[in-house]
Amino acid sequence: MDLLHLARRRKTVRRFSGKKIDMDDLLHCIEVAREAPSGMNMQPWRFLILGDGERKRKVREICERAERDFHERAWEELRRWMAERKITWKKDFLEDAPFLLLVFSWRRAPYFIQSTWLMIGYLLLALEEKELATVTYTPPNPREIEKFLEVDDDYKLEVILPVGYSADEKRREGRRDVKEMIYMERWGAGMR
Amino acid sequence: MDLLHLARRRKTVRRFSGKKIDMDDLLHCIEVAREAPSGMNMQPWRFLILGDGERKRKVREICERAERDFHERAWEELRRWMAERKITWKKDFLEDAPFLLLVFSWRRAPYFIQSTWLMIGYLLLALEEKELATVTYTPPNPREIEKFLEVDDDYKLEVILPVGYSADEKRREGRRDVKEMIYMERWGAGMR
Numbered sequence: 410m411d412l413l414h415l416a417r418r419r420k421t422v423r424r425f426s427g428k429k430i431d432m433d434d435l436l437h438c439i440e441v442a443r444e445a446p447s448g449m450n451m452q453p454w455r456f457l458i459l460g461d462g463e464r465k466r467k468v469r470e471i472c473e474r475a476e477r478d479f480h481e482r483a484w485e486e487l488r489r490w491m492a493e494r495k496i497t498w499k500k501d502f503l504e505d506a507p508f509l510l511l512v513f514s515w516r517r518a519p520y521f522i523q524s525t526w527l528m529i530g531y532l533l534l535a536l537e538e539k540e541l542a543t544v545t546y547t548p549p550n551p552r553e554i555e556k557f558l559e560v561d562d563d564y565k566l567e568v569i570l571p572v573g574y575s576a577d578e579k580r581r582e583g584r585r586d587v588k589e590m591i592y593m594e595r596w597g598a599g600m601r
Numbered sequence: 602m603d604l605l606h607l608a609r610r611r612k613t614v615r616r617f618s619g620k621k622i623d624m625d626d627l628l629h630c631i632e633v634a635r636e637a638p639s640g641m642n643m644q645p646w647r648f649l650i651l652g653d654g655e656r657k658r659k660v661r662e663i664c665e666r667a668e669r670d671f672h673e674r675a676w677e678e679l680r681r682w683m684a685e686r687k688i689t690w691k692k693d694f695l696e697d698a699p700f701l702l703l704v705f706s707w708r709r710a711p712y713f714i715q716s717t718w719l720m721i722g723y724l725l726l727a728l729e730e731k732e733l734a735t736v737t738y739t740p741p742n743p744r745e746i747e748k749f750l751e752v753d754d755d756y757k758l759e760v761i762l763p764v765g766y767s768a769d770e771k772r773r774e775g776r777r778d779v780k781e782m783i784y785m786e787r788w789g790a791g792m793r
């Protein structure tokens with residue numbers, strides 16, 4: 410399948426079926442992702458895979474505690490955006506997905522955030538190729554999770570990717586017209 | 602071709618052949634990239650395509666002025682890394698590539714840097730699929746380029762991607778063992 414079809418097929422999934430996934434498929438996706446380029450080729454990332462029910466439950470608990478606060482304080486536009494999508498402070502997906510793939514960046518590398526997120530782009534496409542679903546979940550309180558997981562100080566939690574098979578009926582989000590995004594030769598100058 | 606092969610085939614290219622590229626191929630890659638997910642689906646990015654020789658030359662000039670300084674002040678490890686790869690302050694690729702694709706992020710979106718770089722991950726794979734080459738060039742002085750290009754204040758230059766056909770003989774950079782990057786259940790706990 411070509412990339413355009415893969416990219417268009419992929420949607421963000423927040424509900425997972427109980428179906429187990431093959432660990433080898435998950436490792437394959439990491440094999441793809443780690444081929445991404447990075448600043449000074451430092452590959453400034455680490456992956457932590459959680460499959461243990463008790464540890465997933467604890468991560469969920471830590472996240473939900475902060476999510477409740479976050480939802481109360483959310484600005485109006487975000488609040489509406491979340492309500493329309495029935496997104497609440499509850500993060501069932503952190504327990505329901507067979508695996509949580511936590512991605513960390515190494516703070517001491519040049520462009521560590523940029524490099525790590527570029528690599529996450531590879532990762533999402535690789536998951537889609539294996540028909541695995543995920544959501545790029547960024548908890549409001551990454552430091553508390555780092556602390557619970559006893560992560561080295563030099564590493565920063567960038568994202569939690571719950572990985573599993575989709576049970577999410579919601580339709581894919583639309584995209585804006587590409588012509589709105591592209592300028593030719595001059596800022597603001599349209600394509601035609 | 603599957604993603605693993607695509608990701609492994611891709612290498613960073615800093616020398617371009619004079620061969621023209623098809624603008625439709627470049628637009629196709631942007632079509633793929635814009636399918637990437639983003640915080641609140643805000644798609645917080647803009648693309649500026651420069652093909653005009655005079656404007657490319659001016660961008661190069663602005664970058665090289667800052668690169669000279671940057672190279673003089675570079676820390677020892679970076680200096681060595683660059684010397685081994687014969688990377689100097691000279692950025693011929695900014696003129697030699699048929700097109701410069703500048704990617705900007707919209708500062709007012711949540712997670713605008715993360716979202717934009719995730720999308721750049723899609724973009725690099727899409728370019729590789731079309732056998733187009735690039736380097737994720739991050740100039741030391743993005744603000745000066747924004748000023749020259751009269752970019753809206755709300756937008757931030759994230760990267761300049763010179764796009765063309767490779768004339769770079771250098772071999773691809775290696776990658777570390779995947780086992781060094783993956784922990785199972787606990788930070789620091791190896792795969793086997």
